[in-house]
Amino acid sequence: MIEKEKHVLVVFPHPDDEAFGVSGTIATHLQMGTGVTYACLTLGEMGRNLGNPPFATRESLPLIRKQELQGAANAMGLTDLRMMGLRDKTVEFEDDEKMVQMMNDLIDDTDPSLVITFYPDYCVHPDHEATARAVVRAVGRLPESRRPKLHCLAFANNTQAELGSPDIIHDVSAVRDLKLNTMRAHISQTAWMLKDLEKRLAQNEPEAVEWVTKERFYNYRFDQGYN
Amino acid sequence: MQPVKIEEVQPLIDHYAGKEVYIHLETTNGSYATHVDEAFFNAGAFIRNAKVTYELGKIIGDAPSRVGLKIELGWIYAQGITHYELDSNKRLIMAGHDHEGKLAVALQISETPFE
Numbered sequence: 001m002i003e004k005e006k007h008v009l010v011v012f013p014h015p016d017d018e019a020f021g022v023s024g025t026i027a028t029h030l031q032m033g034t035g036v037t038y039a040c041l042t043l044g045e046m047g048r049n050l051g052n053p054p055f056a057t058r059e060s061l062p063l064i065r066k067q068e069l070q071g072a073a074n075a076m077g078l079t080d081l082r083m084m085g086l087r088d089k090t091v092e093f094e095d096d097e098k099m100v101q102m103m104n105d106l107i108d109d110t111d112p113s114l115v116i117t118f119y120p121d122y123c124v125h126p127d128h129e130a131t132a133r134a135v136v137r138a139v140g141r142l143p144e145s146r147r148p149k150l151h152c153l154a155f156a157n158n159t160q161a162e163l164g165s166p167d168i169i170h171d172v173s174a175v176r177d178l179k180l181n182t183m184r185a186h187i188s189q190t191a192w193m194l195k196d197l198e199k200r201l202a203q204n205e206p207e208a209v210e211w212v213t214k215e216r217f218y219n220y221r222f223d224q225g226y227n
Numbered sequence: 228m229q230p231v232k233i234e235e236v237q238p239l240i241d242h243y244a245g246k247e248v249y250i251h252l253e254t255t256n257g258s259y260a261t262h263v264d265e266a267f268f269n270a271g272a273f274i275r276n277a278k279v280t281y282e283l284g285k286i287i288g289d290a291p292s293r294v295g296l297k298i299e300l301g302w303i304y305a306q307g308i309t310h311y312e313l314d315s316n317k318r319l320i321m322a323g324h325d326h327e328g329k330l331a332v333a334l335q336i337s338e339t340p341f342e
Binding site for chain 1: 228251262314316327333
């Protein structure tokens with residue numbers, strides 16, 4: 001059961017970061033009538049999936065991924081999509097305080113009761129890590145009474161060993177088709193993976209069903225740093 | 228993009244010789260290589276909008292091919308080039324795509340800066 005929120009702010013660096021682990025939760029909030037803002041920091045300009053034979057070049061990929069991102073927002077029913085104009089792979093090299101300020105501005109503007117991002121140190125890609133650090137710092141600097149809830153995705157190989165089991169598990173079975181459509185919207189990046197997933201889902205393979213229908217989050221532990 | 232044919236790409240490389248051009252040069256294994264295989268040593272590099280003038284440029288070897296550009300004080304080099312395209316902005320896009328269709332190397336030449 002997903003708690004009713006006042007507003008939800010989702011922050012990720014790449015188009016498709018939202019699709020795999022959060023799109024069911026986003027779609028559910030929207031269906032409950034809760035506003036959701038999705039701030040996507042880059043256009044995934046440096047994505048490697050260009051096909052062989054190629055369907056895109058390094059220079060045409062951002063335009064494709066921008067359209068896919070808009071398509072994913074449409075699939076979830078999300079209207080407040082914000083493209084933040086940073087460049088793929090470079091987020092960690094931006095000024096740290098400028099990044100915190102970007103997150104502050106998003107929080108000020110949307111006044112969320114819940115913020116969703118990655119869990120710092122447990123999200124593998126350097127852009128994920130940099131995004132997560134900035135969000136955690138921005139939220140952590142708010143007075144405790146004004147802090148929104150902060151739900152973080154973690155998928156590093158050492159997550160279970162170090163963070164334990166997720167604090168929150170959302171069953172998004174009811175919006176499974178919307179979630180699959182969100183993944184399909186990012187077809188330039190997901191085609192290969194979806195082919196396999198859809199086959200496993202058609203056979204009702206428990207592991208695949210579980211992966212799609214359960215979205216897992218950790219509450220950020222502010223005593224661990226990044227303030 | 229099309230598979231590299233040396234006789235088609237060489238004249239395009241020649242076209243930019245002696246002109247001030249912008250270069251995008253990149254090699255990558257992707258950001259997840261070590262996540263997928265912890266024994267994998269992940270390395271990569273890119274430079275975007277390096278402004279250079281090369282006096283001589285060559286593409287050599289059946290695809291995957293090598294491209295070398297001789298600049299005033301040094302060289303620009305890429306290995307593993309499989310595909311190319313002269314795009315609608317008259318930029319020469321060369322890239323090496325692996326068997327799964329993932330970009331491994333890119334060398335791009337343009338008379339105007341890349342966005």
